[in-house]
Amino acid sequence: MPSEFRLTRTVEFHETDMAGIMHFSNFFRWMEACEAGFYRSLGLPLISFVPGNVVGWPRISASCEYKAPLRFNDTAEVRLLIKEVRTRAVIYVFQFRKLGEGGRVESSILAQGEIAAVCVTSDAAGKMIAQPIPPEVKARLQIAPESAYAAA
Amino acid sequence: MPSEFRLTRTVEFHETDMAGIMHFSNFFRWMEACEAGFYRSLGLPLISFVPGNVVGWPRISASCEYKAPLRFNDTAEVRLLIKEVRTRAVIYVFQFRKLGEGGRVESSILAQGEIAAVCVTSDAAGKMIAQPIPPEVKARLQIAPESAYAAA
Amino acid sequence: MPSEFRLTRTVEFHETDMAGIMHFSNFFRWMEACEAGFYRSLGLPLISFVPGNVVGWPRISASCEYKAPLRFNDTAEVRLLIKEVRTRAVIYVFQFRKLGEGGRVESSILAQGEIAAVCVTSDAAGKMIAQPIPPEVKARLQIAPESAYAAA
Amino acid sequence: MPSEFRLTRTVEFHETDMAGIMHFSNFFRWMEACEAGFYRSLGLPLISFVPGNVVGWPRISASCEYKAPLRFNDTAEVRLLIKEVRTRAVIYVFQFRKLGEGGRVESSILAQGEIAAVCVTSDAAGKMIAQPIPPEVKARLQIAPESAYAAA
Numbered sequence: 001m002p003s004e005f006r007l008t009r010t011v012e013f014h015e016t017d018m019a020g021i022m023h024f025s026n027f028f029r030w031m032e033a034c035e036a037g038f039y040r041s042l043g044l045p046l047i048s049f050v051p052g053n054v055v056g057w058p059r060i061s062a063s064c065e066y067k068a069p070l071r072f073n074d075t076a077e078v079r080l081l082i083k084e085v086r087t088r089a090v091i092y093v094f095q096f097r098k099l100g101e102g103g104r105v106e107s108s109i110l111a112q113g114e115i116a117a118v119c120v121t122s123d124a125a126g127k128m129i130a131q132p133i134p135p136e137v138k139a140r141l142q143i144a145p146e147s148a149y150a151a152a
Numbered sequence: 153m154p155s156e157f158r159l160t161r162t163v164e165f166h167e168t169d170m171a172g173i174m175h176f177s178n179f180f181r182w183m184e185a186c187e188a189g190f191y192r193s194l195g196l197p198l199i200s201f202v203p204g205n206v207v208g209w210p211r212i213s214a215s216c217e218y219k220a221p222l223r224f225n226d227t228a229e230v231r232l233l234i235k236e237v238r239t240r241a242v243i244y245v246f247q248f249r250k251l252g253e254g255g256r257v258e259s260s261i262l263a264q265g266e267i268a269a270v271c272v273t274s275d276a277a278g279k280m281i282a283q284p285i286p287p288e289v290k291a292r293l294q295i296a297p298e299s300a301y302a303a304a
Numbered sequence: 305m306p307s308e309f310r311l312t313r314t315v316e317f318h319e320t321d322m323a324g325i326m327h328f329s330n331f332f333r334w335m336e337a338c339e340a341g342f343y344r345s346l347g348l349p350l351i352s353f354v355p356g357n358v359v360g361w362p363r364i365s366a367s368c369e370y371k372a373p374l375r376f377n378d379t380a381e382v383r384l385l386i387k388e389v390r391t392r393a394v395i396y397v398f399q400f401r402k403l404g405e406g407g408r409v410e411s412s413i414l415a416q417g418e419i420a421a422v423c424v425t426s427d428a429a430g431k432m433i434a435q436p437i438p439p440e441v442k443a444r445l446q447i448a449p450e451s452a453y454a455a456a
Numbered sequence: 457m458p459s460e461f462r463l464t465r466t467v468e469f470h471e472t473d474m475a476g477i478m479h480f481s482n483f484f485r486w487m488e489a490c491e492a493g494f495y496r497s498l499g500l501p502l503i504s505f506v507p508g509n510v511v512g513w514p515r516i517s518a519s520c521e522y523k524a525p526l527r528f529n530d531t532a533e534v535r536l537l538i539k540e541v542r543t544r545a546v547i548y549v550f551q552f553r554k555l556g557e558g559g560r561v562e563s564s565i566l567a568q569g570e571i572a573a574v575c576v577t578s579d580a581a582g583k584m585i586a587q588p589i590p591p592e593v594k595a596r597l598q599i600a601p602e603s604a605y606a607a608a
Contacts, residue, residue, distance in 0.1 A: 013340060013351070014333045014481055016474035018528055019199070020353075023470045024211040025180040032177075033316045040377065047171070047317070047376065049324075059176040063215030069280075072351065072474055073344065128221075164489045165503070166329055168322035170376055172505075175318045181470045188469060192529065199469070199528065201476075224322055224503065225496065323503070328515040329484040336481075351475070363480040367519030432525075 002144035005038035005080040008099065011070050021069035028062055031094040031113050034078040042140050057117040058128065060089065064113035068098075075099040076110070081144040088130045089118045090141055093149040112149065154296035157190035157232040160251065163222050173221035180214055183246040183265050186230040194292050209269040210280065212241060216265035220250075227251040228262070233296040240282045241270045242293055245301040264301065306448035309342035309384040312403065315374050325373035332366055335398040335417050338382040346444050361421040362432065364393065368417035372402075379403040380414070385448040392434045393422045394445055397453040416453065458600035461494035461536040464555065467526050477525035484518055487550040487569050490534040498596050513573040514584065516545065520569035524554075531555040532566070537600040539570065544586045546597055547572045549605040568605065 009030060017023040039046040048055040070076055076098050084091040096111040119137075120128040133141070161182060169175045191198040200207045222228055228250050236243040248263040271289075272280040285293070313334060321327040343350040352359045374380055380402050388395040400415040423441075424432040437445070465486060473479040495502040504511045526532055532554050540547040552567040575593075576584040589597070 010340075012333065012337045013473055014336060014479045017469055018472035018474065018476045019208050019210065020474045021210070024214055025177050025184075025470060028177040028180065029316065029318045032318060036314075036317060036377070056171055058171065058173070058221065059218050061215065061217045062176055063213065065213045066211050069210065073340070162492075164485065165321055165492060166327045166485045166488060169317055170320035170322065170324045172322045177318055181468065184470060185468045188466075188529070225492070323512050323514065325514070328518055329481050329488075332481040332484065360475050362475065362477070362525065363522050365519065365521045366480055367517065369517045370515050373514065 068110040159186040220262040311338040372414040524566040
């Protein structure tokens with residue numbers, strides 16, 4: 001079954017800008033918060049600094065398309081899907097949908113983003129080097145069918 | 153002559169994350185700061201809330217590719233180029249290069265991003281609606297040759 | 305009964321800094337998020353831009369004392385109490401306590417902050433001017449006994 | 457001679473909020489950026505992760521009083537003064553003044569803040585512990601007369 005995680009979240013005042021909408025950079029922070037929630041839900045550490053077992057996920061690329069704004073106190077759902085799993089990298093897709101009256105998730109997507117992250121450890125000198133995704137992590141990264149996110 | 157603007161900036165402590173590098177979302181904020189500097193350099197308002205003459209530039213899309221990290225106290229140059237100018241939208245390219253010893257800009261690009269922004273005004277009800285880029289702005293948006301940024 | 309509101313929240317990756325802890329400025333954002341949650345719980349708008357009835361709460365002062373850090377994925381509770389209500393201003397106290405094993409709130413306070421906010425509206429020219437707190441808001445602002453927060 | 461450092465800076469779009477002014481939390485980030493500039497001007501590291509010589513400055517407290525707002529594209533000067541130097545801690549005062557026409561610093565203070573920071577190193581287990589301020593740093597921390605900041 002494809003991996004999936006949903007984060008529900010309300011726009012905070014400091015996330016808005018003088019145009020009255022959530023600043024576009026904050027959509028990337030919501031995506032990352034959703035990714036962190038996904039890893040917590042799996043009981044897997046997203047990041048580890050344990051010497052000898054350092055794991056991190058620096059970003060190779062990030063993008064977002066914005067179709068409608070979010071405003072202060074708006075509540076939205078961020079849905080994580082997995083687009084691609086490579087030996088050392090994973091590509092996530094994130095869909096943003098507003099919660100309307102009664103807490104129902106609206107069908108239209110207000111923003112859709114993508115983050116590609118590479119799995120790294122650190123070498124003896126403390127420098128980050130790419131490493132294969134640990135098998136216990138990889139086992140939980142199930143890609144979604146393209147139909148789940150391509151329509152956006 | 154193609155439009156161009158260069159912003160030089162030093163990584164602040166709050167811009168770093170626990171991995172010791174500038175958080176990927178902050179590259180988008182640097183891009184926008186560079187865009188704002190570009191408009192100030194032209195003597196044109198990036199944004200205006202003057203009733204009857206509201207102008208804003210909400211983002212349609214934003215993306216960034218990361219090749220090397222920035223760390224606390226690193227200084228880097230963000231260079232704005234213009235990729236495309238449409239009737240109601242503009243696409244910027246931003247190149248990040250580190251300043252090395254002696255303040256010389258290094259040749260390699262550590263990150264490259266793109267922002268597409270649509271020119272809007274507000275209708276009588278205060279709703280944002282797309283409008284043609286004002287001619288005095290459009291006159292200053294000169295696209296760069298693809299060779300200026302495609303190699304990255 | 306004294307007003308009170310509790311917000312539970314998990315530290316996000318972008319909220320950490322290179323020292324591995326939540327950046328001190330973010331405690332102020334959590335305080336404000338708690339204030340926003342308090343107003344939502346009352347069904348009262350924290351802020352309104354409705355012409356003729358503009359209400360805002362710019363800050364007169366803000367402070368925080370830090371006793372212990374928060375780290376990535378730590379969950380903490382922010383508790384809002386009301387210290388003082390004046391004609392045009394309110395002073396909130398915010399207490400931060402970590403959630404330990406089993407989701408139990410730890411007794412020790414890891415940070416305690418204060419925000420003083422003045423109630424404003426806008427005059428005909430759009431300038432912010434202080435105004436008495438609207439009575440329907442004031443009725444819901446019940447101060448806490450000093451013992452509730454002074455021990456910290 | 458009392459230590460002093462001045463940082464000049466322009467409000468960025470993402471630093472504003474929907475009330476159209478710089479979000480109050482960002483004043484703390486400007487203070488810290490000013491502190492970082494002060495240490496760079498001294499040629500001293502503000503922070504070091506060199507094993508055996510770890511130095512950091514976590515905050516004990518931070519506060520700010522706001523008298524006037526900053527808006528997008530406003531330029532202001534942050535002036536660092538030293539209020540107190542203890543064995544293991546230092547207290548900074550930061551004054552914010554707007555740059556008016558012609559780049560002249562206005563006399564009135566729009567915000568004044570204070571940060572108390574404790575000097576720490578890390579013990580063998582990686583835990584932060586307070587340490588005396590290194591003598592080469594302490595020698596550069598010259599307190600300002602109270603008259604320099606008390607009038608605000």
